[in-house]
Amino acid sequence: MSKLKEFTTQAARPLPVVVLADVSGSMGVDGKIQALNLAVREMIDAFKDEDDLRAEIHVSVITFGGKANVHLPLGRAAAASWTDLGANGGTPMGAAFELARALVEDRNTVPSRAYRPTLVLVSDGQPTDEWKQQLDALLKSERGGKAFRMALAIGADADHAVLQEFLADAEARVYRADEARQIRKFFQLVTMSVSARSRSANPNVAAPAADPNGGWDL
Amino acid sequence: MVRVVATSVRGPAHVKEGLPCQDSWLAVAAPRASLAVVCDGMGSRPRSREGARAATLAVRDAWRLWQRSPVGIVEDLIRIVEAAWRLRLREVAGEEASTTCLFYAEDGHGRAAQAQLGDGLIARRAADGAVAVHPSRSEGFGLTHALGTPHSLADWSFTFVEPLAPRERLVLATDGVSEDLEAGRIGDLATWVADEIGATQHPGRALARELRNWPVPHHRDDKTLLVMWKP
Numbered sequence: 001m002s003k004l005k006e007f008t009t010q011a012a013r014p015l016p017v018v019v020l021a022d023v024s025g026s027m028g029v030d031g032k033i034q035a036l037n038l039a040v041r042e043m044i045d046a047f048k049d050e051d052d053l054r055a056e057i058h059v060s061v062i063t064f065g066g067k068a069n070v071h072l073p074l075g076r077a078a079a080a081s082w083t084d085l086g087a088n089g090g091t092p093m094g095a096a097f098e099l100a101r102a103l104v105e106d107r108n109t110v111p112s113r114a115y116r117p118t119l120v121l122v123s124d125g126q127p128t129d130e131w132k133q134q135l136d137a138l139l140k141s142e143r144g145g146k147a148f149r150m151a152l153a154i155g156a157d158a159d160h161a162v163l164q165e166f167l168a169d170a171e172a173r174v175y176r177a178d179e180a181r182q183i184r185k186f187f188q189l190v191t192m193s194v195s196a197r198s199r200s201a202n203p204n205v206a207a208p209a210a211d212p213n214g215g216w217d218l
Numbered sequence: 219m220v221r222v223v224a225t226s227v228r229g230p231a232h233v234k235e236g237l238p239c240q241d242s243w244l245a246v247a248a249p250r251a252s253l254a255v256v257c258d259g260m261g262s263r264p265r266s267r268e269g270a271r272a273a274t275l276a277v278r279d280a281w282r283l284w285q286r287s288p289v290g291i292v293e294d295l296i297r298i299v300e301a302a303w304r305l306r307l308r309e310v311a312g313e314e315a316s317t318t319c320l321f322y323a324e325d326g327h328g329r330a331a332q333a334q335l336g337d338g339l340i341a342r343r344a345a346d347g348a349v350a351v352h353p354s355r356s357e358g359f360g361l362t363h364a365l366g367t368p369h370s371l372a373d374w375s376f377t378f379v380e381p382l383a384p385r386e387r388l389v390l391a392t393d394g395v396s397e398d399l400e401a402g403r404i405g406d407l408a409t410w411v412a413d414e415i416g417a418t419q420h421p422g423r424a425l426a427r428e429l430r431n432w433p434v435p436h437h438r439d440d441k442t443l444l445v446m447w448k449p
Contacts, residue, residue, distance in 0.1 A: 002428060002431050002432075002433045003410060003414075003428065004407075004428055004429075004431070004432065004433050005433040006403065006406070007399060007400060007403040007404075007406060007407040007410070008398045008399055008400060008403075008432070008433055008434050009398055009399070009400055009434060010433070010434065010435070011434075011435070012434065012435040012436035012437075013397065013398075013436065054231070054436055054438050055436065056435070056436060112397075113397040113398070114359070115359060116359040117359075143359065146359050202261055202262060204359055205262060
């Protein structure tokens with residue numbers, strides 16, 4: 001046995017993926033919450049099937065519906081156990097931003113050797129709480145500001161402006177799902193993006209973007 | 219006089235791609251003043267191997283000049299390193315050869331400097347076992363400062379320190395090593411390298427064998443580890 005084993009950690013470097021999922025009451029119609037549950041479950045299963053990775057993918061799901069809540073604590077995707085979400089209440093997106101900031105800034109949860117996290121925001125409505133200050137704090141935080149960010153607007157009532165502010169990049173795109181099945185498509189895109197990064201020479205660098213018109217246009 | 223054991227090895231990613239190691243190290247163990255340098259060429263840059271090698275030589279260039287003055291400050295040394303690196307690169311553009319740079323330099327006048335630009339580790343284990351880790355200015359998530367990327371003197375972490383004392387051990391490592399170390403075991407690592415690897419017939423080769431068998435799952439990076447000590 002290598003003597004070095006005594007001096008080194010035995011855990012692979014984590015690559016955190018944090019999903020901020022809108023589970024407000026409006027997500028309960030038109031099959032949206034069912035589609036979201038299926039999509040997140042498939043994403044986690046896909047991460048479980050990955051091998052030959054440079055990084056170990058960790059997943060957390062923060063929900064906001066009535067109140068913000070850590071539905072799935074950050075941990076190895078391979079060990080994640082998914083329970084379906086229900087839809088209820090208002091859209092406290094600001095509280096979810098605050099939970100996300102606290103999570104990525106927590107050195108015990110996301111160690112310094114972790115690769116840059118991916119934050120994924122999914123919403124079908126407008127925030128019902130104070131969110132500007134919380135989003136600002138997230139984006140200005142030492143680690144939250146460096147995270148890769150992706151956003152999905154579900155349906156016509158989604159607040160694109162808030163989602164665009166979350167991306168904090170004029171050239172970054174808010175994906176749009178007009179139908180429930182497109183939620184699944186978006187999470188397939190997230191899965192591809194994270195998997196490509198975890199296999200790349202440097203997972204801290206964004207993987208080359210998929211062909212914008214090559215099947216990933218929702 | 220100090221003793222040194224050091225080596226750089228290719229990580230599995232570069233082995234798989236058929237690329238050379240992009241880390242580099244240099245040490246001078248001299249009676250009057252010693253020097254230790256490790257550099258990690260940024261994998262995303264095409265000439266980073268040359269950048270890392272040039273940086274080790276630039277630190278030696280700068281150190282030789284800096285030693286001549288008993289009043290030179292660490293900032294002076296760093297400024298010379300920055301200039302010497304660009305001169306060492308000749309026609310190669312700095313941004314194509316980006317590299318981190320970590321060094322320990324004794325000035326021969328009873329002082330020593332420690333300086334770090336970018337990821338990696340500088341640590342010292344005193345004779346009584348106490349370990350002091352040099353504070354880095356790493357941005358985290360691999361967003362490292364480096365020679366050849368926009369930075370200023372303020373992005374270097376540097377200080378004067380006492381020269382190595384008898385039985386004290388100095389550790390310099392690139393992030394391929396440092397990111398996987400247990401914080402509480404750095405001193406034990408230094409002792410193992412000095413006492414066990416250092417006692418073998420070919421310490422550099424022995425250390426290289428160990429680093430090639432790095433025990434952390436999914437590791438990919440090149441690895442450089444340098445341990446300098448005063449017996």
